[in-house]
Amino acid sequence: MRLGFRLLGVGLASVTLAGSAWALPGLAEVRAAHQPSELTFVDRHGEPLQSLRVDARSRRLPWVALDDISPALRVSVVLSEDRRFLEHGGVDWSGLARSAWANLRTLGHAGKVQGASTLTMQLAGLIDGEHARPAGGRSLLGKVGQIAAARQIDARWRKRDILEAYLNLVPLRGELVGVPAAARILLGKHPSGLDAQEAALLAALLRAPNAGREAVTRRACELLTLQQLPCAGLEGLAGRALATGAGARAGQPADLAWAPHYARAAWQAADVARRATPGPLRTPLDAGLQRLAVQLLRQQLAELNARHVEDGAVLVLDNASGEVRAWVGSSGAALSDAAQVDAVQARRQPGSTLKPFVYALAFERRLITPASLLDDTPTRLMAGSGLYTPQNYDRRFHGWVSARTALASSLNVPAVQLATWLTPDALFERLNAHGLALTHSGGHHGPALALGSAEVTLLALTNAYRSLANGGRFSPVRLWPAEPAGPAVTAWKPAASPAAAFLVGDILADNAARSLTFGLDSPLVTRGWAAVKTGTSKDLRDNWCIGWTDRYTVGVWVGNASGAPMQQVSGSSGAAPVWRALVQALHEGQPARPPTPPAGVVRQITVAGDAPASGGVAEYFLAGTELARLRRGAHARVAGSTALQGIASPRDGAIYALDPDIPPAVQRIVFEGEAGSWWLDGRRLGQGARVAWPPWPGRHRLELRLAGGRRQQVGFEVRGAQARAPAPGSPPTAPAAPNASPPPPARR
Template sequence: MSLLRHVLAPVMSALVCMGTSPVALASALPAYPEVRAAHRPSALTLLDRQGTPLQSIRTDPTARRLPWVALTDFSPALRTSVVLAEDHRFHAHTGVDWSGLARSTWANLAGDGAKQGASTITMQLAGLIDTDHARPAQGRSVVGKLGQIAAARELEARWSKAQLLEAYLNRVPMRGELVGIPAASRVLLGKHPSGLDAAESALLAALVRGPNAARDVVVRRACALMQQQRLDCAALEPVASRALVPGASARAVQPAPPSDAPHYARHLLRSLKPPFPATLTTTLDAGLQRLAVQALRQQLAELSLRHIEDGAVLVLDNATGEVRAWVGSSGAALSDAAAVDMVLTRRQPGSTLKPFVYAMAFERRLITPASLLEDAPAQLMAGSGVYAPQNYDHAYHGWVSARNALAASLNIPAVRLGVMLTPDALFDRLNAYGLAIRQSGGFHGAALALGSAEVTLFALTNAYRALANGGRTANGRQVGTSAAAWLVGDILSDNAARAITFGLDSPLVTRGFAVVKTGTSKDLRDNWCVGWTDRYTVGVWVGNASGAPMQAVSGTVGAAPVWRTLVQALHDGQPSRPLPMPAGVVRQLVAGDAQPARIEHFLTGTEQAEIRRGGHTQAAAQYHGIASPQQGALYAIDPDIPPKVQRLVFEGEPGQWWLDGKRIGQGARVSWAPWPGRHVLELRLGGGRVETVRFEVRGASINSARPAASASRPAR
């Protein structure tokens, strides 16, 4: 050692004369707490609100590092093997093994064999935490070696031996992309480093010397280590067979990382900037998240014969807006598009937009919950054609209260209200709730009230949460009035009011208070169930990410069972209670046409004790001649809707109906499946009187081969 110092002295003196002290070469190295705090695993682990691991997501594709492991959590066998292999005088020297450095120097000067290194664990660590002291590919210069020596001395002066060894074990490069003993132990051997035995420890210690060395070289070095410890090398062969064969990292039995919220993890990751933390506590609830995944997959598995494979779930806390569950896909076992986050994908929401239509109509005092609305065939001009909405069950219910019309999800009354409000005003209101509809109200026309626009489950569920909070959105904006929003919630929690469509026993019925609305988009491509309780808002979507139609899957058949499972679980032991009636709402006993006497709720100033049909009488409903279609009417065929669903209704005085010279029916109303072309409709009445109307049907040829099971039924 003294001879080596004698050899290095002139060099060190020369550096001092040049104004470069070896100590200066050791740039201000960080302290142990800084190094440990700066350690970043290559994957971010999401924790739920109680600290339960939920999801691991890779954030560094260039290397695989695990969370920092304390020295006491490495097995004694591993610590012994690494020190023996890399620096057997580690616990005795102060950063530099001078005798070892001397032997290495003379051997390298002799030039009679391979280059020998003499870097201690401390010297190697200096290069791992500061690239200025890392070994260049062409080898170190004398100046570089002196800087490494000075850095090691500085580390030894400031760190304890335990801290040095702990940092080294966590930072040392291992095989391939693996960094640190914890990653190598987990990936190659499927073990936590605390459980490594003597053979496994020797193998990993040998890899420290040559991370990517050939199998026989690693095994030979590992065996030498075991022999130094007077251990039998026989146990090495099975360990090497597991860890060192090609593809070992893929086949090793490894503890599966948590994977319960992959889409939410990617959503959060987009909002973070490097460096990423090792763990991140979220607002998710692990139990609820796993239940949502399970309920969705179970429901889709039961519906697999109906051509449905995808789904999504979102659960929000009403008070804070925090996400309690986020399921973006049904998973690879069921879906061909498992990587697509359907919580953030735009789809047609169907009838789930009706609550916003009614809330706006209540607020503008166009109607009250007791108002009678006519559910009868309607033909509305829409651009160059006529829009003829139909109910889901293709039946008409005559005069019904607004309460029943909304709760039972009747389409025609909702469309009439949308026209009264105007599509542009409705478009503005929906976007005020955060739905971010792209095309204008004029683009969608009257169909906007039935959900022809595209929205995300995230936006729709947040909009429902705003209704639950009296019209206050996530950004604190007040949309409409709290009284109108409360009326909508009161109606959609009324199981009796929805009975004409859904019956008294459906998946929409819960033990406690719950507001709920289903929706099905055009051609059964999307199926929704969204609603709120006194504490949570739950949104569920099912369908096919590809856009393919489902077969006979309505809102109550598809999404509602999942919604109900989650609502029941959220309020297990703590039933949901009705929200208090806000100022501006009054109760009133109501009697009148089409409804028995009952208690109804009104906005203050709109209450009525008796409801009549507003002047509409049977006499007023009589027609003179042909009432529909109008002269010169233009209709458009939708090629996506099966022909049995698309019907034109001809109405007028009772008589014989003839179309293009052929008799098609008799009475005051007949229906006809439209066909492209110009047509002449005649109504032949008594006394030889004939009424004539000419109209045109335009559009692509109807796809008559489409199965009836996928018929377009504007949503329930």
């Protein structure tokens, strides 16, 4: 016993010396240094939207003030760990002496002492790792340092501050740190709502955080008994809270899971200063719009579920600042098997959504005007070793149409012709100037680049449309709020001329011009002004709807993350309804206004052909390109077709790619030439100068038998996956879900 008190006296002297030369931080500094493992993202108005785990080593929640912690928990913790907490000065000397004497034999064998640590002494180890308990136990000198720190804390901190810091920092079961995390993960409650049994259960974990259920239950019951409270039901509570996997199953509250994909993307892009900022992180999102976008997307995909559609994404950008107002990366786990995949950043084929950039470049180079007449007739272009024959969505050709109608109605032949005249390399450079970051060269894609053969992300494509909304000026998307003077200091780069961007926007907002394909009453019609374009990729794997108003640019993608094809879902039936609903909500009570023509754009009455002057229509032109009377071929180059004696179409070696956008029952390849008898693969098809045939995948031999015994044969190939064999005695029908090889089929 004398040796024990001698050692204690040495320790007291050391404590005095150490306490005079060393200082611990105060409560304010400890609270400021506390970094939750899960950050809360709030919208631009401060409304919570998303919680994100950013520290995989431990799980900590935001700091909770003592007044917001259940009184029952405070009582149980003090009873469990330090019953004389309110009486001692940071160190329980009587308890320390008893502990020192009891550990003399341990000191003799292993040099370690244990026990008698007050809440204050434990806190010293929590706020300074130098005083934390080592895995093998604490040495005598280590105990002395812990005592010195505890005395210093008690001299400078209030008791309630000590208890508050301890409850927020103490490790509990597994990865859980602090009672706020333990209360939410194990019990599903905020620490303010804990009852006496729940409080006793958490306090019991302090003594042995990873003990078995029976030991924890027994210890919790002892604490309740000390308070003269019943233990009935405690065993069931402990079983539920401590069950294997309970912590892993406990996720974030449903009301904080509206923008998981945005939160991950924004956190990865955050600068060092923002990562170090304590407390909720303010984002440029709009909580109401974000929730609406999620709900609209899920509702639309639920309705399309029978057509094999389960994934989608939505992005809304502020035109002026580039800030994200809504970011929905997935339809969610209830609808999708790939809910963790962020479809906003996934690369997919954009289909016809690239056509506006083709026309903008053609306008800018003065190859055409919106009034120019383009020839929408069968066209054959060399593509690799075969012939590329683009076709339209309705499988019809419309002859001479204006460039306005061709773009608005998404006709494919004129777009491919323009891409040929511009050259694929020039188009490739222009698309990348709009931020699409295409990876393959223009020569790799050829003219099919105009129909979306490359792959882009919804993030890049929507921002590219935003550049059109801003008069051809490009700037990056802002994942975090802009500075107060954000729009004024945005780093704009020219991507297209303001005049060309205006012409494209005016055409894409023209409901009459797009009626040729979409009709007058389609999901693209809005109450106010909006420029919009749809697109569908090959095999119906993706469809898109992208457009802008005077304030916002909205992009929607619908498809399958797995790449599986949809069934009869195009951009107008899949993505467009979500797009329109969002545009209507964004401009509720304040319809969007059309833009003012920029310098260099003039408006003039144009008369077609020999029509009387009174029958003209007003059209926009780049200054110097306007015409009062327009005839075929004016301001347009026409790709001629090659006429052959005998078989005019198809050419020998032609390759046809089946179009996934067109219902199989109406897909046809038209054989044209001199009047005669047409035979395919040894079977007679029909008589005349023109015969339509429902295509079937494979290599085929076509023969035309003419008068006088003349015969001509050509070979061609139809590419696509065979869906089913034809019924006996019936002609083959086109497959329902082809898998066309390049060059790709037509898009809308």
